[in-house]
Amino acid sequence: MTIWPPNKDSLRRPAYRSLAQSLIDAIEAGEIRPGVRLPTHRALAYDLGVSVQTVSRAYDELSRLGVISGQVGRGSFVRSGRPDSRMPWHRLGGSDDVIDCSMLVPVTGDLHSERMSATLAALADDLPGNAMLSFRPRATLEAHCEAALGWLARCGVTTRRDQVLPTNGNTVAMTTALMTAALPGDLVVSEEIGHHTLKSLTNALGLRLAGLPLDNEGIVPDAFDRACRTGAVKVLFVLPSGLGPTAAMMGPKRRHAIVEIARQHDVWIVENDALGPIQPVRPEPLFMLAPERTFYFTGLAKCLLPGLRIAWLVVPDTMVAAARTRHLVTNWMATPLMAEIATRWLDDGTAETLLQWQQAQLSRRNDIAARLLRGLPYTGSPNGMHVWMRLPAPWREDMFVAHARNNGVAVAAGSNFAISDDQHHPAVRICLGAGSEEELERGLSVIARLVRSPPEPALLAI
Template sequence: MTMWPPDPSTLKRPVYRSLAESLIEAIKAGEVRQGDRLPTHRDLAETLGISVQTVSRAYEELDRQGAIAGMVGRGTFVRASASDTRTPWHRIGDGDEVVDFSMLTPVTGDIHEKRLKATLAEMATDVTPDVLFSFRPRATLSTHAETALDWLKRCGLEISRAQVLPTNGNTSAMTVALMTAADPGDLVVCEDLTHHTLKALCTYLSLDLAGLETDAEGIVPDAFEEACRARPVRALFVMPSGLNPKAATMGRRRREALVEIARRHNVTIVEDDAWGPIQPRKPAPIASLAPERTFYFTSFTKSLLPGLRYGWLVVPETLVSATANRHMVTNWMATPLMAEIGTRWLKDGTAYELLEWQKATLERRNRIAAETLKDLDVTSSPNGLHVWLSLPERWNEDAFVAHARNEGVAVAAGSSFTIDLTARPNGIRICLGCSSEANMVRGLEVIARLVRNQPEPALLTM
C-alpha cells in the first residue's frame, strides 16, 4: 500500500500537521527517499482534495523540521533521511495547546526575564570595547574563563584557568571534545541510550559508535572491558550524573571502575555534565578522578536559561593546544556578548541566585512527578530535568507517543536515544521544564491514565 501521497481519508485535524507527519512516516519507511521531488502545492492539493494553503502550511512545517528543501525554479525535494527525522522533541507551534514534555529545558519564570533585562540594561552603559569590537578578545575571554572557576568548583572540579575553554554551550563543547579525542575511523563507545545528537555527530566526524550494556547505574564495567578487548576503543562518551535518558546516576565505585579500564586500554573519556551543580550530593565528576584523560563540559543552557548558550569545556592539560585549535576552526570562539552576560552573572551572584531557584523548583516538580506516577516503572535523579517511564508490554512505544500526542501531551520516545535502531527500549522520557506547574500536573495525569488503562487493540500494532 502506497503511503505517499496519503489516502485523503487518513488525514486528521489539523490536516496540515497530519499531512506533514505522513511524509515523515514515508521517509522512515523508505518509501520516499532523500532527493525525491515532491508534488507542487497545487498538484498535491488537487490530488488530496484540500486547499493549497493547507499544503503550503504542511510544507512550511516540514521545512522547519529540516525534512524538505525548496529550490527556486526546480521544486521541493526531500532533504532528510529516516534517521535525521528521528528527533525526541515535537517542535510545538505557538498555536498548539499541548503540554510539551519532549524538549529538555530548565524551568523558567518571571525572575529570569527580570534578571536578563537588568543585565542587558547595565551592559548598554558600561560594556567594554573588548567585548564589542575585538575580533578575538583574548584578554576578555581569559577573564571569562577565570570567573568560571568557582562555578566549576561547585561542579566538583579544582582546575587551572588554562584548562577552561569557554564555548557556545554543550553542543559545541561535545563536538570539539570528540574531534580532539578521536580520529576518523576510530571507535567511540557510550551508553546504549545516549544523547540524541551523538550518533549523527559521530557519523559526520566519520567515527564508529557502539552502545554498551547499562544497568541502574549506567555503563556496566564488564561491557566496557569486553568492548576494549574486542577492538581498540579511542573514546568513551558518558553521561554519569542523571542526564542519560534513563536518568541513571553512577556511583563513585562505578566511576572508578570505568576509569581503571580506560587507563589500562588508553581510552579518552568525554563526560557530559550539562546540568552542572543542579543535583545535590552527586559523586565527584569522572574528570576529577582521571583529569589526564577526561574532557568535561557543562553550561548555563540546562541549568539556568535555555537562551544563554554559554558554557565551558574542561580539557586535559596535555591537550589544551590541540583542543583550542579545533575549537577555533569550528566555532572560532565563544560569542563574547553571551560570555559577558554569563560572566557578569557569576560576578554579581545572579547565576547562584537562579541556580538555587532552579534547584528548589525542580525538587518540587520531581516530588509532584513521583506522586502522580507512583506505582509505575519510573526512574529519576535528584532535581533532574526529566524522568524515564518504562511502558508495560501491552503498550507499543510509538503507539503510546502518538496516543499521548492526540491527548495533548508530547513526550520523547525512548528509541530516539538508542544507538541500535533495532533495539526497542519501550519507554519514554518525560521532561519537567514545561511552562507551568499546572500544565505539568495535567500532562502527567494524562500519561498516568494512559499507562494504567488498557489501550485500544488497534494501538498495539501501530
C-alpha cells in the same frame, strides 16, 4: 463511521491541526493504508471548503511527524513505515495546542526576564570594548575564564584557568572534545541509550560508535572492559550524573571502576555534565578522578537559561594546545558578549540565585511526577529535568507517542536515544521543564492514563 476525509463541521480550531489529526486517526483505524496517495492541497481544500493554506499546514505537520512523505511531481503519500516520533530537539511551534514534554529545557519565569533586562541595561552603559572589537580569544576571555573557575568548583571540578576553554554552548564543547581525543576511524563507546546527537556527530567526524549495556547506575564496567579488550576503544563518552535519557546516576564505586578500566586500556573520557550543579548531592566528577585523561564540559543553557549559550570545556593538561587549535579552526572563540553576560552573572550572584530557583522548581515538578506516576515503571532523580518511562506490553513506542500527541502531550520515543541498533525495551522520555506546573500536571495525567490503559487490539496490527 468514515474518518477520512473529514466533514468540515467536524474540524476544530486550529483547523490544520484537526485535519492532520483526522488523517492520523484514519491510519490508526486501518481506513487508510500505507502507500495511499493523498489528494492535492487544492483538491482537498475545495472538497472540504477550507483554505489551501489550511491544507498545506496540515500536510506540513504530518510530514514533520513522519506520517506522510512528499515526492516531487507525484504528490503526498502515507508512509509505508510506522510514523516516527518528533525528534526530541525539535521544539513545537507556538501555535501548537500541545503540552510539550519532548524537549529537555529548564524551567523559566519572570525572574529570568527581569535579570536579563537589568544586565542588558547595565551593559548599555558599561560595555567593555573587547566584547565588541577583539578577535583575540585568550586575551578577550581571560577574565571570563577566571570567573568560570568558581562555577566549575560549584560543579565539583577544581582546575587551572589555562585548562578552561569557553565555548558557545555544550554542543560546541562536545564537538571540540571528540575532535581532540579521536581521529577519523577511531572507536567511541557510550551508553547504549545515550546522547541524542552523538550518532550524527560521530558520523560527521568519521568516528565509529558503539553502545554499551546499562544498569541503574549507567555503563556496566564489565561491558566497558570487554569492549576495550575486543576492540581498540579510543574514547568513552559518558553522561554519569542523571543527564542521560534513563536518568541513571553513577555512584562513587562505579565511577572509580570506570576510570580504572579507562586507565588500564589508555582510553580518553569525555564527561558530559551539561546540567552542572542542578543535582545538589552527587558524586565527584570523573575529571577529578582522572584529570589526565578526562575532557569535562558543562554550561549554563540547561541549568539557568536556554538563551545563555555559554559552556566550558576543561581539557587534560597534555591536550590543551590541541583542543584550542580544534576550537579555533571550527569556532574561533566563544561570543564575547555572551561571555560578558555570563561573567557578570557569575560575579554578582545572579547565576547562584537562578540555580537555587531552578532547583526548587525542579524539586516541585519531580514531586508532581512522583505523585501522578506512582506505581508505573519510570525512573528519575530528585532534581532531574526528565523521567524515563518504560512502556508495558503491548505498547509500541511509535504508537504511544502518537496517542499521547493525539491527547495533547508530546513526548520523545526511546529509539531517538538508541546508540546501538539492538532492540531495547520500549520507553519514552518525558521532560518536566516546559510550561506551567498546571500544564505539567495535565500532561503527566494523560501519560499515566495511557500507560495504564493498553491500546485497542485492532491498533496493534497497524
